[in-house]
Amino acid sequence: MRAFVLLGLAGCSGGEDDDTTCGYGDDIVLVDIDGTLTPGEDDLAALFLETPEDPTLRDGAVTLLQGYRARGVRAVYLTVQGEGVLTSDGSAMNEAIAGWFRRAGVPYLMDDIVLAEDFGANRPEDERSFKAQALADASARGTVRWAYGDTEVDTEVFAEVTQAFVVGDNLPEEDAFVAHAESHLPTVEDACAER
Numbered sequence: 034m035r036a037f038v039l040l041g042l043a044g045c046s047g048g049e050d051d052d053t054t055c056g057y058g059d060d061i062v063l064v065d066i067d068g069t070l071t072p073g074e075d076d077l078a079a080l081f082l083e084t085p086e087d088p089t090l091r092d093g094a095v096t097l098l099q100g101y102r103a104r105g106v107r108a109v110y111l112t113v114q115g116e117g118v119l120t121s122d123g124s125a126m127n128e129a130i131a132g133w134f135r136r137a138g139v140p141y142l143m144d145d146i147v148l149a150e151d152f153g154a155n156r157p158e159d160e161r162s163f164k165a166q167a168l169a170d171a172s173a174r175g176t177v178r179w180a181y182g183d184t185e186v187d188t189e190v191f192a193e194v195t196q197a198f199v200v201g202d203n204l205p206e207e208d209a210f211v212a213h214a215e216s217h218l219p220t221v222e223d224a225c226a227e228r
Contacts (some may be wrong), residue, residue: 058105058224061175062098063168063191066112066130068183069200070094077112080120080129087133091200093210095138100214102140105224106178109145109171110134113160116148164190179221 068074069091076088098108112130120129127146134141147170149163164182168190171177180191183200191197200209 055103055105055225057107057175058222059175060106060222060224061171061177062101062106062108063171063177063180063194064098064108064110065164065180065182065184065187066110067114069181069187070110074183077114077130080124080126080133083121085120085122085129087136090137090139091210092208093212093214097210097214097218098139100218101179101221103223103225104218104221106221107142107145107175108140109147109167109177110141111147111164111167113149113163116150160184161186161190168194 064070067077071077071088072091073089079086079088101108110130112126114126116126118126120126124132126148127143130146131141131143133139134146147167149159164186168177168180178195180187180194180197181200181204182188182191182197188197188199188202191199198204198213200206204210204213
């Protein structure tokens with residue numbers, strides 16, 4: 034049995050979430066990074082270049098995630114990138130992702146950037162176990178109502194979530210989040226309005 038670690042240091046729009054006007058309700062949205070938040074599975078590789086670059090985000094992703102945050106929904110981000118991986122400038126992977134999120138305006142909390150331990154030879158099974166454990170951990174902290182992924186593993190693991198959205202399946206490959214933000218966000222209960 035492999036152990037997976039929820040890494041955290043201590044992230045709303047433009048940086049670690051210090052928005053105290055609303056706080057968070059009980060609802061959580063789970064978001065896979067590789068191939069879901071980014072258009073390609075290997076987009077995080079931009080963090081490893083000699084001169085690191087910010088990975089590309091899907092169009093509409095920031096709007097969607099800021100919309101969830103404005104409604105008091107906490108986002109938990111998953112990546113199969115290893116916790117021991119360092120970027121070219123020596124930053125730990127979770128710190129590099131947090132810096133990218135801050136510059137892009139993605140709302141986050143450091144405790145909610147979840148990295149996998151380094152995988153062995155059985156990557157698909159390890160990925161399944163990692164994501165199932167991340168879902169269980171997030172469910173222990175609140176109600177995971179929405180999940181976003183892009184692979185068959187995501188489809189399987191997120192099946193128990195109220196609404197699972199899979200890029201290339203029930204979300205189009207192109208502009209996956211643009212129309213979705215406009216049509217879906219109005220259906221999300223606003224925990225901030227209740228306070």
